[in-house]
Amino acid sequence: xxxxxxxxxxxxxxxxxxxxxxxxxxxxxxxxxxxxxxxxxxxxxxxxxxxxxxxxxxxxxxxxxxxxxxxxxxxxxxxxx
Numbered sequence: 379x380x381x382x383x384x385x386x387x388x389x390x391x392x393x394x395x396x397x398x399x400x401x402x403x404x405x406x407x408x409x410x411x412x413x414x415x416x417x418x419x420x421x422x423x424x425x426x427x428x429x430x431x432x433x434x435x436x437x438x439x440x441x442x443x444x445x446x447x448x449x450x451x452x453x454x455x456x457x458x459x
Contacts, residue, residue, distance in 0.1 A: 379408050379409065379410060379423070379424050379425070379426045379429055379442075380408070380409040380410075380411070380412050380421050380422065380423050380424065381393070381406065381407070381408060381409070381421075381422050381424055381429070382407060382409075382419045382420070382421060382422075383419070383420045383422060384418060384419060384420070385418055385419070385420050388420060388422075392406055392422075393406075393407065393419065394406045394407070395407070397439065400439075403439055404438070404439065405439045405440060405441055406433060406438055406439065406440040406441075407440070407441060407443055407449060408424075408429060408430075408433075408440050408441065408442045408443065409421075409442075409443045410442060410443065410444050410445060411444075411445040
């Protein structure tokens with residue numbers, strides 16, 4: 379599994395987006411396959427089980443992006459988890 383971080387801001391956490399349908403709650407994107415997102419993103423490989431358990435332990439919302447999915451992050455309403 380892979381997560382995205384922003385170059386130069388890796389220590390601030392993983393890239394997440396606000397869910398407008400759920401009061402802006404942050405959702406972490408977990409990718410099944412490596413993806414570069416955009417030139418300003420940095421792809422980090424993470425252990426599947428550890429990442430899922432971490433999200434559940436801290437009550438983070440997440441979604442798993444498969445190689446068949448296409449995700450276009452919004453230009454606004456993003457943050458770090």
